[in-house]
Amino acid sequence: MTSHPFAKSIRSTPEGLLWEPCGRWVRGYKGAVAVVDSRRPVLVWEPGVPVPCYAFPREEVRTDLLRPAKNPRTGAHTGSQTFYDLEADGELVENAAWTFPAEDLAGHIAFEWFRHRYSGLDHWYEEEEEIFVHPRDPHKRVDALAGSRHVVVEIAGTVVADTRRPVLLFETSLPTRYYIPREDIRLDLFTPTDHHTGCPYKGTAEYWSWRGDEDVPRNILWSYPDPLAAVTPVKGLLAFYNEAVDITVDGEREERPVTPFTASLRT
Structure with a gap:
């Protein structure tokens, strides 16, 4: 067995x-x-x-x-x-x-x-x-929960997002993703791209890339403009790859996780 x-x-x-x-x-x-x-x-x-x-x-x-x-x-x-x-x-x-x-x-x-x-x-x-994309795994959960944690995101020492009203997305085997309202993100520091990805649990995502000179992976920021029903609370909010940015939650800096996305972000 x-x-x-x-x-x-x-x-x-x-x-x-x-x-x-x-x-x-x-x-x-x-x-x-x-x-x-x-x-x-x-x-x-x-x-x-x-x-x-x-x-x-x-x-x-x-x-x-x-x-x-x-x-x-x-x-x-x-x-x-x-x-x-x-x-x-x-x-x-x-x-x-x-x-x-x-x-x-x-x-x-x-x-x-x-x-x-x-x-x-x-x-x-x-x-x-x-x-879409692949069959859904019946042993995998994806939950989107409204939160009040203080989330600060930095790239190369620059604060690019600061919110106290994130939606936390918990997905089996992946780190917590913090979805942040647009008005709490310095979107002027990012450029929209033509990159899109599909997820059988969340829908189709659109992306933005960092405009600075620092060595930051492309398509570091994403959003689901029309998410699937199970994750409706993330609609229009944006999230960063924890693997490539610095995130502080309630005053505590989180370690950058290693996930299946880590290698692809490097390339």
Whole structure:
């Protein structure tokens, strides 16, 4: 049995995979074609990958649209897989799907999600809600709570934000993010960029970069102008990467955390 800290229902395989049955009705489309229509999906966590993927019973996949991959990927997923090209809606997508070698997952097919480097299907739905970026992890929480802490943010010794009305966003396995009203931030010190990111828990974010000469990562400041319902309190507020700025909360300077974002901020 797995030692996963959140649920005894998660099983492990000799290959190092973790997997769990999921009761959600999941559908995936390429254009107008329903390639996946599953009421018995399983969530799969690969070693070293922080987010899960779905694998579906073969009988709930349009396998008539799959062909053995002409140029199968190597080292992309755990174990020795079989990769498939997808031909649907007049388009050929290479390596859109694969199978895991684990005996527990025999008879299941997994798909790349459309915002991965190697894209798969165009749209995914859990029940009637469209899901973006990657499947939501049922063992992950995201809570946005209004607060009254005194939060001060500095960059290279310059105070760029000072508020006593932050919204604190608590997300499993990540540091607390402090979302700050615009009027409490020196936005004149930042320039909006064309960078955007998507999050299945929060929505689509827009970004700003520091205008100073100091060595500060780009897109250090972000906001969700139209967040998903679960985090409505952060709408229009802005947050900084704790990994790259100095944040003082109620007079106590916080250490800069090391997270999965740390390396990407450096580059």
